[in-house]
Amino acid sequence: MWYLRKNGEIKGPYPAGLISRYILLGRVYDSDEVSSDGEEWTVISDIPELIPDVMKGDASDPLVQERLQAARRWADERGIDRRGEREKHAPSQQNRRGSDRRDEEQSPVIEHRYRRAEREQELLADSQGRWTMLMITGTIAVVAGIFLLLYKPPPPQLGADCSSPAAPKVNWSNCVLDGAHLGGLDLSGATLYSASMTAADLRKVNLEHGNLSYAALSIANMEDADLREAVLTGAKLRQAKLNNAHLDNADLSYADLTGADLSGVKMHNTKLGNAIWTDGSRCLPGSVDECRIARQ
Numbered sequence: 234m235w236y237l238r239k240n241g242e243i244k245g246p247y248p249a250g251l252i253s254r255y256i257l258l259g260r261v262y263d264s265d266e267v268s269s270d271g272e273e274w275t276v277i278s279d280i281p282e283l284i285p286d287v288m289k290g291d292a293s294d295p296l297v298q299e300r301l302q303a304a305r306r307w308a309d310e311r312g313i314d315r316r317g318e319r320e321k322h323a324p325s326q327q328n329r330r331g332s333d334r335r336d337e338e339q340s341p342v343i344e345h346r347y348r349r350a351e352r353e354q355e356l357l358a359d360s361q362g363r364w365t366m367l368m369i370t371g372t373i374a375v376v377a378g379i380f381l382l383l384y385k386p387p388p389p390q391l392g393a394d395c396s397s398p399a400a401p402k403v404n405w406s407n408c409v410l411d412g413a414h415l416g417g418l419d420l421s422g423a424t425l426y427s428a429s430m431t432a433a434d435l436r437k438v439n440l441e442h443g444n445l446s447y448a449a450l451s452i453a454n455m456e457d458a459d460l461r462e463a464v465l466t467g468a469k470l471r472q473a474k475l476n477n478a479h480l481d482n483a484d485l486s487y488a489d490l491t492g493a494d495l496s497g498v499k500m501h502n503t504k505l506g507n508a509i510w511t512d513g514s515r516c517l518p519g520s521v522d523e524c525r526i527a528r529q
Contacts, residue, residue: 235283238266238274249283257285257305393424416454 234246255261263278287304290297395408406426416436427447435455451471462482477497484504505520516524
C-alpha cells in the first residue's frame with residue numbers, strides 16, 4: 234500500500250497496482266512522490282516496479298505504441314462517466330459536492346478491478362505471443378526446406394581410387410571421367426559420387442545398385458543402361474540419352490533432367506521428388522514414376 238503525494242496533496246493509501254494504473258492513464262506522473270508510511274517520500278521514477286512494463290519499451294516502436302494504447306484503453310475502467318465526459322483526473326472527492334459525491338471505493342474493490350485489467354493485458358500478450366510463434370515456426374519451415382533442397386551429404390570417399398580398373402563395386406568418387414568409354418561394362422554397385430562423366434559413353438553399362446549421387450552426366454549416352462535401384466540423387470543429366478534405360482526402384486530425387494531423352498525408359502517405383510523434369514518443370518515432392526507438377 235502506498236500513499237501518494239501530488240501537488241502537495243496526500244492521498245491513499247492505494248495498492249501498488251492502482252498506482253501503476255494511474256501512471257498508465259497519465260493521472261499520476263513519475264515525478265510525483267509515494268510513501269509506504271506517510272513519512273519518508275520517494276519520487277516514483279526511483280521505484281521501477283511501479284512503472285508498468287508496457288511503458289518501458291522503445292517509444293518510437295509502432296508495436297510498443299500500439300500495445301501501450303491498448304493497455305490504456307483496458308486500464309481506463311471508468312471510460313465515459315454518466316455526464317458523457319471522459320474522466321481526466323484521478324478519483325478525488327474535492328471536485329464532488331452534494332448528491333454528486335460518491336463514496337471512496339474500498340481498496341479490495343480497486344485492486345480487483347486492476348487485476349481484471351491486468352489479466353486482459355496478459356491475454357493480449359498471449360495472443361501476440363502465439364502469432365509470433367506461428368511466424369517463427371513458418372520461418373523455420375522455410376529455412377528447413379531450403380536446407381533440404383541445397384544440402385549435399387558428404388561423399389563416400391573412403392577407398393576412392395581413380396586409377397582402379399573398371400569392375401563391380403569400384404569406387405570412383407569425385408573422379409574426372411569426362412568422355413570415358415564405359416559402354417557394356419559391369420559396374421554394378423559402383424560408387425561414382427560426384428564424379429564428372431560429361432559426354433561419357435555408358436551404353437548398356439550395368440550400374441545396378443550404383444551410387445551416382447551428384448554425378449555430372451550431362452550429354453552422356455546411357456542408352457539401354459541398367460540403373461535399377463541406383464541412386465542418382467542430385468545428378469546432373471541435362472540432355473543425357475536415357476533411351477530404353479532401366480530405372481526401376483532408382484532414386485532421381487533432385488536430379489536435373491532438363492532436355493534429357495527418356496523415350497522408352499522403364500520406370501517402376503522410381504523416385505522423382507523435387508527433380509527438374511525434361512521441360513524444366515520441378516516435380517512435386519513425393520513424385521514416383523511420373524513427374525507431378527503443381528497446378529498453377
